[in-house]
Amino acid sequence: MLAAESPFEGERENALAAAKRMAERKGLTLDEAAAMREQAAKEKPKQEAKGPSTEAEREFANRFATATHLMDQEIRREKARREAALKAAQERGLDAEERRAEERRSRQRSSNRSNSKARMNPYRHAAVLLAETSLPFREVASITGLDIYQIVGMKLKMRNVA
Known part of the structure; x- marks a missing residue:
């Protein structure tokens, strides 16, 4: 029976309870249902998945x-x-x-977009983004148009040395 195969106590209990409910719905005991399952497995040979046979x-x-x-x-x-x-x-x-x-x-x-005169300096923009947000370096680089190595360098230079 599948309920006995599980290594987990709660899983075994739940499987056993479900099996009991299913057997009761059919008006059988748990042993009778298990015997019928075994008998059906013996009578019905396993067919290979070759397609329709009849x-x-x-x-x-x-x-x-x-x-x-x-x-x-x-x-x-x-x-x-x-x-x-x-x-x-x-x-x-x-x-x-x-x-x-x-x-x-x-x-x-x-x-x-194209005629905007109020563009922020990309270095200043990157510095603000690095200081005030937690955006990834790649995101800051894509927003400002700077190289990722420039962004990482700026972040390193912004650190407070103790």
Whole structure:
């Protein structure tokens, strides 16, 4: 019985309690359930996982494969239909206003980034980040654009020597 195989006391107790509940549901004692399990294991030879063996199993497997294939085709057809409908709507100009608004927002974001005159000196920025945050060196390097060796050097120079 599986309950006896566990090296842990609590696990054995829980497995035994679960086995008792299952046996009671079937109206059996624990010994009767264990005997039935052993008998079923002897009667049913282990089959290798070669695929369906009977004609009915092969027929079911074929139908299942066909249905799966058809579902995949239907999904592809629906995606193509959606893309065609979206393209047709864009050509008719149904979302032209939304696209123009998004382009304006995009241009504003890019112009704000490129024309900013208030950029902090990267060395000063790195010093502030190293002193006031616990960001990793790689993150500070990617934010400031400095080399990681420069960041590590700055951190070492910022230490208080005792």
